[in-house]
Structures are given as structure tokens and as C-alpha cells.
Amino acid sequence: MATVKALVVAGGGAGGAGGGGCGGGGAGGFLYETNQTVTEQAYSITVGSGGTVVTSGQGGDGGNSVFDTLTAVGGGGGGQESTSGDGRAGGSGGGAGYTGGKVGGSGTAGQGNDGGDAQTSTASPYPGGGGGGAGAAGSNAASGNAGDGGAGSANSISGSSVTYAGGGGGSDRSTVGGSGGTGGGGDGAVYNSTQGEDGTANTGGGGGAGVGGAGVQVAGAGGSGIVIISYATDGSDGVDPSSTGGTKTTSGDQTIHTFTSSGTFTVTASATFTPKVIFF
Numbered sequence: 001m002a003t004v005k006a007l008v009v010a011g012g013g014a015g016g017a018g019g020g021g022c023g024g025g026g027a028g029g030f031l032y033e034t035n036q037t038v039t040e041q042a043y044s045i046t047v048g049s050g051g052t053v054v055t056s057g058q059g060g061d062g063g064n065s066v067f068d069t070l071t072a073v074g075g076g077g078g079g080q081e082s083t084s085g086d087g088r089a090g091g092s093g094g095g096a097g098y099t100g101g102k103v104g105g106s107g108t109a110g111q112g113n114d115g116g117d118a119q120t121s122t123a124s125p126y127p128g129g130g131g132g133g134a135g136a137a138g139s140n141a142a143s144g145n146a147g148d149g150g151a152g153s154a155n156s157i158s159g160s161s162v163t164y165a166g167g168g169g170g171s172d173r174s175t176v177g178g179s180g181g182t183g184g185g186g187d188g189a190v191y192n193s194t195q196g197e198d199g200t201a202n203t204g205g206g207g208g209a210g211v212g213g214a215g216v217q218v219a220g221a222g223g224s225g226i227v228i229i230s231y232a233t234d235g236s237d238g239v240d241p242s243s244t245g246g247t248k249t250t251s252g253d254q255t256i257h258t259f260t261s262s263g264t265f266t267v268t269a270s271a272t273f274t275p276k277v278i279f280f
Contacts, residue, residue: 011062
């Protein structure tokens with residue numbers, strides 16, 4: 001039986017836009033499988049795109065990333081300061097935009113966390129919640145402060161530790177937006193100053209929220225996802241290193257295929273692996 005390790009991260013959601021304070025985008029779903037069974041065939045790989053920015057309303061959801069039976073769900077878009085204030089559900093949920101009582105979107109079990117809620121009081125500056133991340137929920141807005149994006153999760157399948165799937169920061173009508181979560185989450189917009197930051201490409205980070213009012217700063221788009229597949233170079237996992245697809249590298253005793261866009265992973269089976277026997 002041939003097996004591989006696989007990291008599948010979906011595209012992050014975009015931040016909400018329009019109104020006084022909006023929610024950050026949720027991170028893309030994060031899946032890591034250490035024993036994924038494969039056979040000698042071509043596997044279609046889908047790398048999800050980041051959610052798109054809208055002029056006014058909930059941010060766009062991220063796209064799913066797929067390898068074989070593993071489907072990471074795209075991050076939920078952030079909410080707007082309006083009747084569409086709730087964050088959208090996704091791999092991780094988007095943060096809520098301010099309209100008293102609005103809530104963050106739900107994350108997908110085993111892939112991410114919920115977005116943060118909006119401030120419940122009606123006091124200015126009307127802050128929104130942070131988007132959820134793979135490692136932590138987005139922060140709730142409170143006491144006039146926008147919520148920070150939830151932290152992502154670290155993984156070393158690429159040969160070094162990289163953090164993926166951080167949530168986007170919320171925004172409000174003060175001078176400070178919420179910070180993006182570690183793992184590619186974008187910061188929320190700063191009123192009358194900076195735009196919401198995009199989630200970092202190929203991390204699945206959520207986009208930072210936009211903010212409206214007298215100074216309109218747009219939201220950030222979600223970061224695209226990534227798929228990484230790894231197996232033993234000596235063929236002991238049942239996969240031959242002549243297998244193709246993505247950008248192929250080696251690290252230590254592992255051969256690694258990295259997909260930053262959709263493609264095909266073609267598995268070649270290795271010859272039966274026979275360990276050496278040493279006689280004393």
C-alpha cells in the first residue's frame with residue numbers, strides 16, 4: 001500500500017466592506033493527513049482562490065482546495081455594518097460587521113474556527129469582529145476595539161515550519177483596525193488612512209475588513225490556498241520519486257510536491273521496498 005503526507009489549505013475569505021465597521025475574512029480550511037492512501041494514477045489537484053472584495057456587503061468566500069478525498073473548505077467572508085452583518089460560514093468563519101448583536105460565521109469542524117462577534121452596544125466607533133483562523137477563533141469586538149484575526153496553524157511538510165490560515169482583522173471608525181492572525185491574515189483598514197490588507201497568497205489567510213464613513217477604505221481579498229504532498233524518497237512509502245506534479249523539491253529523506261495553483265499529481269508506484277538485513 002502506498003501512502004503520502006498531504007497538507008490541503010483552502011482560499012481565505014475576503015473582509016466585509018461598506019459601513020462604519022466590518023468583519024475580517026475567515027481563513028481557508030486547513031487539513032493535514034499523515035497517511036493518505038494513493039494508487040498509481042493521476043490525481044487532479046484544486047487550489048482554491050481567495051475570496052473577492054465587494055464594494056459593499058459581505059466579503060466573498062474563498063474557494064475549496066481538493067486532493068483525492070481531502071477537501072478543505074474555503075474561508076467565510078466577513079460581514080458588513082448593515083443587515084448583512086453576520087460573518088459567513090466557511091473553513092474558518094468570517095467576523096461579524098457592526099449592527100448590534102451580529103455574530104461571526106461558523107468554522108468547519110476539524111478545519112478551522114469561528115469568526116468573532118461584533119460589539120453588542122450601540123456606542124461609536126462600531127467595531128467588527130476578526131475572522132477565524134485554523135488555530136484560534138477570531139476575537140470579538142469590544143469596548144470600541146475591532147477584533148483581531150484568529151491565529152493560523154504551523155506545519156513543516158515543506159521542510160521548514162510555515163504557519164498557514166490566519167484570519168483577517170476587523171475594522172471600526174477609530175484610528176486602529178484589528179490585526180490579521182499569524183499565518184497570512186490581513187490587517188483591518190484604518191479609518192481615513194489605509195485599506196484592508198489582502199490575505200497572503202498561498203497561505204489561505206483571510207482578508208482584512210474595510211471601513212466606510214467619511215473616509216472609505218476598501219477591504220482586503222482572501223489569500224489563495226496551497227496543496228503540498230510529501231513521501232519518502234527511498235520508495236519505502238510505496239511512491240517512486242519519479243512521480244510528477246507541482247514544484248518538486250527534496251528535504252532530508254522526503255520528496256515534496258508543492259501546488260500553488262491547480263494541477264495534476266501523477267503517482268508512480270515504487271518497486272517493493274526490501275530493507276537491508278545485517279547479519280552479525
